[in-house]
Amino acid sequence: MHPPVSALPKAAASMLPTRALYMEVAERLREKIFNRALEPGSWIDEQRLxxxxxxxxxxxxxxLKVLAVEGLVTMKLRRGAYVTEMSAQDVSQVYHLLAVLESDAAAEVAAHASDDHIAELRTLHDKLEKQVKQRESFFVTNERxxxxxxxxxxxxxxxxxxxxxxKVMKLNRHHSLFKAGxxxxxxxxxxxVMQALEARDAAKAQRLMRAHFENGLAAAGG
Incomplete structure (x- = not known):
């Protein structure tokens, strides 16, 4: 059991608010980056913020160090912090990794998930079906x-x-889902993919999920 804050040495207790604060600041910065208040490639004015x-x-x-580890921020020597820009090669490499890792996961779910878990995914998919004309809502449910x-x-x-x-893919200026159609x-x-999961066809689920990301890359211009 952890001691209460009041029981900690003063030096240790005084560190806690600082730790909580920098995590809150990191979340604020993420929001600014994701909603394009800070554009990819832009310099982050630390003094102003x-x-x-x-x-x-x-x-x-x-x-900023936390976001640099996540890949959202790039630290440049004697120049400060910049919002990371995604090159065409960056986008291609990220899509490749997502295709490999998520197709592998789809195969595992098809083979081993409980019926309740498959039903949960079906519920999320059905929500997507209703949101195809609501792009922002579709983004959220798709990621979920x-x-x-x-x-x-x-x-x-x-x-x-x-x-x-x-997180890094949200920096991509040419997100595949922005393309018409x-x-x-x-x-x-x-x-x-959902039908393959329900059919418990692991090989098909894996192949279809991989194709899903390959098609996404093609739509993003990769």
């Missing part, structure tokens, strides 16, 4: 479907790697 949020630059710099499939597959290391890769195509691919 610290003043805007009423904080010192220490938690801001710690937050993929992440839930990974959770069901049960390899936490794979799930963590993919979660980080998916891609939402409907993606939904049709999801439908086929």
């Amino acid at each position: 610290a003043a805007e949020w009423g904080i010192s630059r220490t938690p801001l710099r710690e937050a 479907f993929h992440m839930r499939l990974l959770e069901i597959a049960g390899n936490r290391w794979r799930t963590q790697i993919i979660a980080d890769l998916r 891609r939402l409907a195509e993606s939904l049709a691919e999801h439908r086929a």
